[in-house]
Amino acid sequence: MPATHDNAHAITGMIKRLNRPDYDRWASQIRHTGGCRQPIHLRGKVDHYDQATGKLLHRYTTRSEPDGVLRVPCKTRRATRCPACAETYRADTYHLIRAGLIGGKGVPETVTGHPTLFVTLTAPSFGAVHTRREHGGKVQPCHARRNATTCPHGRAMTCTERHHKDDPRLGEPLCPDCYDYTAASCSTPWPRCCGNASPTPYVATWPNSAACSSRSCAAT
Numbered sequence: 001m002p003a004t005h006d007n008a009h010a011i012t013g014m015i016k017r018l019n020r021p022d023y024d025r026w027a028s029q030i031r032h033t034g035g036c037r038q039p040i041h042l043r044g045k046v047d048h049y050d051q052a053t054g055k056l057l058h059r060y061t062t063r064s065e066p067d068g069v070l071r072v073p074c075k076t077r078r079a080t081r082c083p084a085c086a087e088t089y090r091a092d093t094y095h096l097i098r099a100g101l102i103g104g105k106g107v108p109e110t111v112t113g114h115p116t117l118f119v120t121l122t123a124p125s126f127g128a129v130h131t132r133r134e135h136g137g138k139v140q141p142c143h144a145r146r147n148a149t150t151c152p153h154g155r156a157m158t159c160t161e162r163h164h165k166d167d168p169r170l171g172e173p174l175c176p177d178c179y180d181y182t183a184a185s186c187s188t189p190w191p192r193c194c195g196n197a198s199p200t201p202y203v204a205t206w207p208n209s210a211a212c213s214s215r216s217c218a219a220t
């Protein structure tokens, strides 16, 4: 391994991590993210109450977790941003569509007798993001606006770049402070299908009462 400054910093961090008493729990969290390159760090607590009696059944807080956070996969669909999560999404999508066509994963085989419709549902906008569009084989400017407005944080809502398809800014907000991360994360249709017999394929898995503190999500 070359002895660059970055690597020296990483090696020091790894040695410190290995020697920490909570290393096993940290390693378990990392394993559960499935190799995610940029795990989201959730911070918060969840209380489970018995609805009939109001009795507290279970309490979970991230305070007892390594660094006070619970690491969950970023679940991006973009392989350039996180190959592991993109692959999970790709495989899950395949199984969802397959189950919808021929049954399985909790869907009865009688589904084959149903009409098949491929419906595209577009989620509402949560704020302007960097995009890449092509027209006539030419890449168009991201957000070219003649009279671009300025957001309350002083950022011009325009971007004249013609982004490369691997540009890491693709999908990122023009203004991270304006972007509604909470609504975006709550409405992200992430399939729980594999290993879950739920007949409803799209279920939001975001812990509602946990606040997110990573750079990937600023929900509070």
Ligand SMILES: [Zn+2]
Residues within 6 Å of the ligand: 035, 036, 037, 038, 039, 073, 074, 075, 076, 082, 084, 085, 086
């Ligand atoms: Zn990821």
Ligand SMILES: [Zn+2]
Residues within 6 Å of the ligand: 129, 130, 131, 142, 143, 159, 160, 161, 163, 169
């Ligand atoms: Zn852009």
Ligand SMILES: [Zn+2]
Residues within 6 Å of the ligand: 151, 152, 153, 154, 155, 175, 176, 177, 178, 179
């Ligand atoms: Zn803004």
